[in-house]
Amino acid sequence: MTVPVVIDTDPGIDDALALILAARWPRASLRAVSVTYGNTTLDLAARNARLVLARAPAEPLVLPGWDRPLTRPLVTAKETHGAEGIGDHTGPPPDPVYPSGSALRDALRAGREPVVLVTLGPLTNLALALRLDADFVRSRVRRHVAMGGNIAAAGNTGPYSEFNVWCDPEAAREVFAAGLGTELVGLDVTRRLVIPATAVAKLATHQAEEARWLGRLLGFYVRFHEETEGLRGAVINDPLAVALALEPSWGRNEALPVAVDLSDGPERGRTTIGDADAGDPRLTVYRDFEPRRVHELLLEHLFGRWLTDADFTS
Ligand code: BDR
Numbered sequence: 001m002t003v004p005v006v007i008d009t010d011p012g013i014d015d016a017l018a019l020i021l022a023a024r025w026p027r028a029s030l031r032a033v034s035v036t037y038g039n040t041t042l043d044l045a046a047r048n049a050r051l052v053l054a055r056a057p058a059e060p061l062v063l064p065g066w067d068r069p070l071t072r073p074l075v076t077a078k079e080t081h082g083a084e085g086i087g088d089h090t091g092p093p094p095d096p097v098y099p100s101g102s103a104l105r106d107a108l109r110a111g112r113e114p115v116v117l118v119t120l121g122p123l124t125n126l127a128l129a130l131r132l133d134a135d136f137v138r139s140r141v142r143r144h145v146a147m148g149g150n151i152a153a154a155g156n157t158g159p160y161s162e163f164n165v166w167c168d169p170e171a172a173r174e175v176f177a178a179g180l181g182t183e184l185v186g187l188d189v190t191r192r193l194v195i196p197a198t199a200v201a202k203l204a205t206h207q208a209e210e211a212r213w214l215g216r217l218l219g220f221y222v223r224f225h226e227e228t229e230g231l232r233g234a235v236i237n238d239p240l241a242v243a244l245a246l247e248p249s250w251g252r253n254e255a256l257p258v259a260v261d262l263s264d265g266p267e268r269g270r271t272t273i274g275d276a277d278a279g280d281p282r283l284t285v286y287r288d289f290e291p292r293r294v295h296e297l298l299l300e301h302l303f304g305r306w307l308t309d310a311d312f313t314s
Pocket residue numbers: 012013014015039077080120121147156162163164237238
């Protein structure tokens with residue numbers, strides 16, 4: 001059965017893989033993509049979304065959204081995703097974009113029917129859509145699966161926090177409280193989805209153009225992980241959110257009240273197990289997944305012409 005999907009994203013190396021996966025996986029019908037700042041600026045993220053989808057190939061509507069957090073200054077992640085957000089790749093100069101607070105609402109309209117909404121970046125666009133028309137958003141979002149947060153895993157932005165929630169904690173808190181039954185695919189699970197450095201090197205040196213493109217995209221991530229934490233591989237967070245959005249039975253989750261830290265210090269954006277009696281919303285939090293199923297999926301739609309299952313464990 002095909003599932004209608006809308007994605008909100010900030011491409012971003014792992015976002016790029018998630019977009020290609022969603023566009024190629026026959027189980028997903030990718031209806032529209034809204035774009036946010038985050039890994040890079042809004043104009044580059046919108047350009048990257050289009051560049052990446054042209055490889056899929058897919059032509060969903062791409063709608064640039066808001067260009068900064070609700071209340072905090074804009075910070076992007078060049079050191080993690082490269083100067084233009086797509087690793088060692090560059091692209092044509094981005095078109096000017098006009099920030100829109102209604103992009104995600106409009107993407108849901110373009111979806112034409114209730115969809116599975118997958119958010120892969122800061123939650124600003126979704127918070128703005130909810131402020132605009134919460135009833136409409138609730139009526140069109142069958143499930144909301146967010147790459148975001150962490151409960152037991154270490155942070156990737158400061159000691160405690162996950163990047164997407166850290167960028168705009170106020171937006172995350174508003175979204176979590178909106179009654180969408182948000183499902184969090186956070187660092188607790190995504191940290192375990194790693195493409196080994198050896199596999200990335202194999203891609204980068206392959207004769208096929210697409211393999212080399214993927215290798216250059218992921219090569220930057222490999223260097224980042226090696227330099228910052230000595231990990232020999234690339235953690236690819238966002239494709240796991242797409243996988244579990246469409247195949248929730250591949251994961252194990254728990255219903256937990258979740259609190260978001262709104263301070264300015266080292267705990268900014270930290271997500272913790274909250275207190276339901278104090279009003280912290282109960283969310284579905286993924287704690288585990290079946291790596292074999294996800295590896296098979298990635299091989300089928302992204303890497304299978306050049307890698308095998310053994311490459312995930314090398
Ligand atoms: C998340 O932040 C970004 O770096 C990635 O694209 C992912 O969505 C991981 O914390």
